[in-house]
Amino acid sequence: MNTIKAVVFDLYGTLYDVHSVRTLCERLYPARGDAISRMWRQKQLEYTWMRCLMGQYKDFESATVEALRHTCGSLGLALSPAGEASLCNEYLRLAPFADVPQALQRLRAAGLKTAILSNGSRHSIRQVVENSGLTSSFDHLISVDEVRQFKPHPEVYQLALDTLNLDKADILFVSCNSWDATGAKYFGYPVCWINRSGGVFDELGVSPDLVRRDVGDLAARFPVAGALENVS
Structure with a gap:
């Protein structure tokens, strides 16, 4: 991989x-x-x-x-x-989970690009991130406004490829929503499902590559080189 x-x-x-x-x-x-x-x-x-x-x-x-x-x-x-x-x-002043700021710092320190791909509008994504003081933690803020579709439509997941100019296998998609993780997996991304609530993944024919309890857990167990096959 x-x-x-x-x-x-x-x-x-x-x-x-x-x-x-x-x-x-x-x-x-x-x-x-x-x-x-x-x-x-x-x-x-x-x-x-x-x-x-x-x-x-x-x-x-x-x-x-x-x-x-x-x-x-x-x-x-x-x-x-x-x-x-x-x-x-x-909804423009949502609080980030406590584990998120440090996790983002750790991923970026490992040399990884970070981005948001959201159902939110350009305005709402920008405001949420700015109001939480995390603007510098992301290379790109990507909105579904670009294609006028919502997740899990495949055109939405294509936006990350177009923005980052990378192959699907180079991008780890991370979501707490199992329907969103499912859509990304069917699109072809390696996927991490954040299972904060201890829930059960949707039965829609695919499974995530990784399951983590939160974003901090993902960052703490992510190898510096970023090789997904070394993450368990």
């Missing part, structure tokens, strides 16, 4: 905690924060998949707003324009 030259990360749930919005949800809707956060995220994903299948692309911010409105309606919660704006803005 070729030597890995770049690591391409999913953003939402892999590097950044999508449920860090729970704090504001709880403040605005006491005792409902967790329910809002979880339904909001699930509906957000469903809307990206549905729009991809229907050929009705809207950017990630639109999916986020529409999913929040549906969530509040489903839970019988009143959503004011100010509340909607405040909650959606939290």
